[in-house]
Structure formats: C-alpha cells, structure tokens
Amino acid sequence: MDISTQETSLSVGEAAAQVGLTTYTLRWYEQEGLVAPVGRDSAGRRRYTEGDVSWLFLLTRLRRTGMPVRDMRRYAELARLGDRTLGARRALFEAHRARVLNRMAELQEDLKMLDHKIDVYRRAEEELA
Amino acid sequence: MDISTQETSLSVGEAAAQVGLTTYTLRWYEQEGLVAPVGRDSAGRRRYTEGDVSWLFLLTRLRRTGMPVRDMRRYAELARLGDRTLGARRALFEAHRARVLNRMAELQEDLKMLDHKIDVYRRAEEELA
C-alpha cells in the first residue's frame, strides 16, 4: 500500500451536498444503520469515500421510489454480510421493482383522471364564457 | 319535491368501506375542511350522499398522487365557492398534473436503476455458482 495514498474523501458537508441530503440526515442514516460506520480523520470527523457516496446515492434513489427506511436498513444489513446475500438482495429489489411498477400503473390511472377533470373544467369554463 | 324521497345515503362506516378510508379518516377529513359538512339524520349521525361519496373518492385519488392535504383543502375551498373558481381549480389540477408527470419520470429512471441492479446481482450470483 502506498503510504501517501490521498484517496478522494469528503467531509459530511461535502458528501451531503453531493448526494442531496443534509448533514443531519447523513449522520442519522449512519445511526440508523443505513450506512456502515464511516471512516474518521484524526480529529474524529467523518470522511466519506467514493464508495460511501455512491452507496448514499443509491439510498436516495431507493428512498425516492418510496422504499421505507426499515427496508433500506434490511438491505444495508444484507449488503454488509457479503456475497452470500446476493440472492436475498436481488429478491428484495425484485419485490420492490414490482411495487414501483404498481405505483406507476396507479399514477397512469390517476393521470387519466386528472386529464379528464381538466377537460371537464375547460368545457365548463367555455360554457360560462 | 317528493316528500318520500328516500335517496340512497350511507352511514360513515358504509361510506368508509366504499371509498377505502377509515371512519376516523372520514371524520378527520370533514374536520379538516376537505369535505363540506355532511348531512345528519335525526339522531345526529352522518349520512353520505352519492355526491359526498364521489367527492371522497376523488380525494383518495388526489391523495394517492401525493397531493398534500393542505392542497386538497385549498381545492375543496375553491369547489365550495362555485363556478367562479373553475379556472383556479383547473390551474390547480394542471399544476398537479405536471408534478405527477415529473414523479412518473423519476420513477422511470429509478426503475431503470433497479433493473440494472437486479441484473448485476443475477450475474454475480452466476459467477459464484
């Protein structure tokens, strides 16, 4: 190992800015076990590696699809257990994928309803004009 | 008016079952102004007309698309003001429609990510098999 390895690493504030979360949330995610304990510098401050950042980014995408924090924690635990949980992780993603598809189908339906309503309003406005 | 008009009307429990909400939620929606005060029978119990029920149903769809209760209340207030708010209501729906479209685009993106991840896991599993 190169003793002068100065691998790019980010402070909590920088990492937060990168992934679009707040520093509060980053620390909270760690506390909740969504993120494995992050490395520290000599002063005890968190240093986020690129790997940490892409993990966090993945979490933001899972969160955005409506995955509960509880499930993200489960996923994080599986990931920490290594290769032998690959199947479980895939199953977790496949189940989630199905939920996302359902959600999208619902939104399609609801969008139709919105369009219909907008049309009704438009006609009614013309009627009154 | 026919004095014997026995228009179909539902109790809070029946209405809740119809629209897929709980009785708690129905009363709360009324209290929050998402629903105009519902008619009562001689004993003071709520009677939901068909109109009330379809309004509630509409609310469930708006809710499902992620519209905050605050905005649903605003919409309900506009609706109570009658025809002269048609334009405002249409604008509200159009703005919401745009948000739903954005949401769907996000989900499309995130779905791609999920598919990619699933594929990665599948390959990794084969690798180890």
Add this chain to the structure above:
DNA sequence: GGTTGACTTCCAGTGCGCTCGAACTGGAAG
C-alpha cells in the same frame, strides 16, 4: 494566540397524516 466555522454527540422537537381511547348517545334486535 484568538476567532471562526465546520465538525462532534446527544436528545428533544417538528410536520404530516392519520389513529385511537374515553365517555357518551341512540336506534334496533332478542
């Protein structure tokens, strides 16, 4: 060497959308 500002931990507080317990009332069935 003093000030600044980003960091640390701990724990309490917030906002949203319900959800529920308590105490009561009134109509209907046995």
Add this chain to the structure above:
DNA sequence: CTTCCAGTTCGAGCGCACTGGAAGTCAACC
C-alpha cells in the same frame, strides 16, 4: 327492558423521516 352496536365529540397519541438546539472540540487562518 336489556343488550348491543354503530355512531357521536374531544383531545391525545402514533409512526415515519427527518430537523434542530445545546454544548463542546478542533483545525485553519489572520
């Protein structure tokens, strides 16, 4: 007439996902 059940109001409580205040530490800059 009693029992039962579904309803009523009111206010408190909950689950989730953060968010923020307090008090302290430490490196960096003037």
